[in-house]
Every structure is written in C-alpha cells, then in structure tokens.
Amino acid sequence: MTTGALARVLRGSADHAEGRSATRTDAAEPCDLCGAPVPADHRHVFDVGRQEILCACRPCSLLFVKEEAGEGHYRLVPRRRVRLPPVDTKALGVPVGLAFFVRRPDTTVTAHYPSPAGATRWEADPRAWREAVARCPPLDTLAPDVEALLVNTARGLRHHWIVPVDDCFRMVALVRRHWRGMSGGDRVWPALERFFGELTEQR
Numbered sequence: 001m002t003t004g005a006l007a008r009v010l011r012g013s014a015d016h017a018e019g020r021s022a023t024r025t026d027a028a029e030p031c032d033l034c035g036a037p038v039p040a041d042h043r044h045v046f047d048v049g050r051q052e053i054l055c056a057c058r059p060c061s062l063l064f065v066k067e068e069a070g071e072g073h074y075r076l077v078p079r080r081r082v083r084l085p086p087v088d089t090k091a092l093g094v095p096v097g098l099a100f101f102v103r104r105p106d107t108t109v110t111a112h113y114p115s116p117a118g119a120t121r122w123e124a125d126p127r128a129w130r131e132a133v134a135r136c137p138p139l140d141t142l143a144p145d146v147e148a149l150l151v152n153t154a155r156g157l158r159h160h161w162i163v164p165v166d167d168c169f170r171m172v173a174l175v176r177r178h179w180r181g182m183s184g185g186d187r188v189w190p191a192l193e194r195f196f197g198e199l200t201e202q203r
Contacts, residue, residue: 097154
C-alpha cells in the first residue's frame with residue numbers, strides 16, 4: 001500500500017514536517033472516488049476489497065458517514081483519538097517499542113511496526129489480544145480496519161492511543177523519511193516525539 005492515496009498521505013506528512021500549509025488545495029491531488037481536487041486535510045475511506053486507503057473529497061466522504069452506505073466495500077476512516085492508560089504489549093510479540101494494531105472484521109488483529117522500508121506486519125496472538133482487551137476494555141471498541149491501537153514506549157516514552165489508521169500511516173512516513181543508519185540517527189526520534197506530542201483527543 002505505497003501507491004495512490006497512501007503515497008499522498010506520505011507526501012502530506014512530509015509537507016507537515018517541513019511546515020508547509022496544511023490547508024492548501026492542489027489540483028494534482030485528486031479524490032480517488034470522483035477525481036475532484038482534495039485539500040491537504042481531506043478524509044480517507046478504506047477499500048475493504050483492495051485493503052487500501054483512498055483519498056476522498058468532502059462530498060464523497062459524506063456518502064460514507066453511515067456505515068451501511070458503502071455496502072461493505074468502503075468504510076470512512078473516523079477521526080476519533082482516545083488517550084489510553086498504559087497497555088502491556090509484550091505478549092503481543094512487539095520486538096520494538098513503536099507499533100500499531102488493527103482489528104479485522106473476522107476479529108483477528110494485525111500488528112505492525114515501522115521500519116526504514118515501511119511497516120512490518122504479523123498476526124497478533126489471539127489469546128494475548130483478548131487478555132489486553134480484558135485489561136483495557138476501550139480496545140474492544142476499535143472499529144475494524146479503520147482504527148488502531150498505537151503504542152510508543154521507545155526510549156522511555158509511554159504513549160498509548162486509539163487513533164484513525166491514517167495517523168499510523170503518517171507515523172510510518174515519518175520513520176521512512178527520517179531514519180538513518182542502523183539505530184535511526186538523530187532525526188527520527190525527535191520527529192516521533194513531536195508527532196506523539198501533537199496528538200490530541202478527539203471523540
């Protein structure tokens with residue numbers, strides 16, 4: 001998922017990191033559903049069949065506010081962000097402190113952690129996930145495919161969030177953009193700290 005809408009998410013993250021306007025409209029950035037120009041702060045929809053995120057202009061995004069409108073094919077990515085108490089993710093097989101977890105409609109959970117080449121993924125242990133939900137009941141409210149548990153415990157940090165899945169792609173973009181050498185260099189960690197510091201709750 002590194003072409004189309006996701007590529008534009010990556011570019012949008014780079015624009016934000018360099019201080020470019022988050023409200024400009026670029027006619028070269030079309031809605032993936034109708035082709036109309038979209039602003040930088042546009043919504044996304046999830047194409048269930050292709051397992052891709054698509055950019056959506058405002059009129060198209062409004063079509064999918066009601067979940068049944070997409071007839072099971074498209075789902076609007078929500079804007080909800082919820083700060084969580086610490087969630088122990090060691091049993092979920094996370095080899096690093098930075099990862100996100102997406103629940104699928106079949107109740108399986110896919111875990112991802114960012115790397116310089118993109119996001120590495122694996123299926124989380126079902127029993128470990130159930131235990132995590134028992135300790136943190138808000139995890140049971142994750143919308144399949146379009147919301148994620150986002151965790152950053154690297155370098156002593158303690159960030160645990162429910163976020164829209166496109167936030168996770170922006171985080172992956174930061175890692176790809178700033179990582180240097182074997183350990184990440186001196187740019188990626190401050191960029192990640194800014195990213196998590198700018199997350200705000202939105203219900």
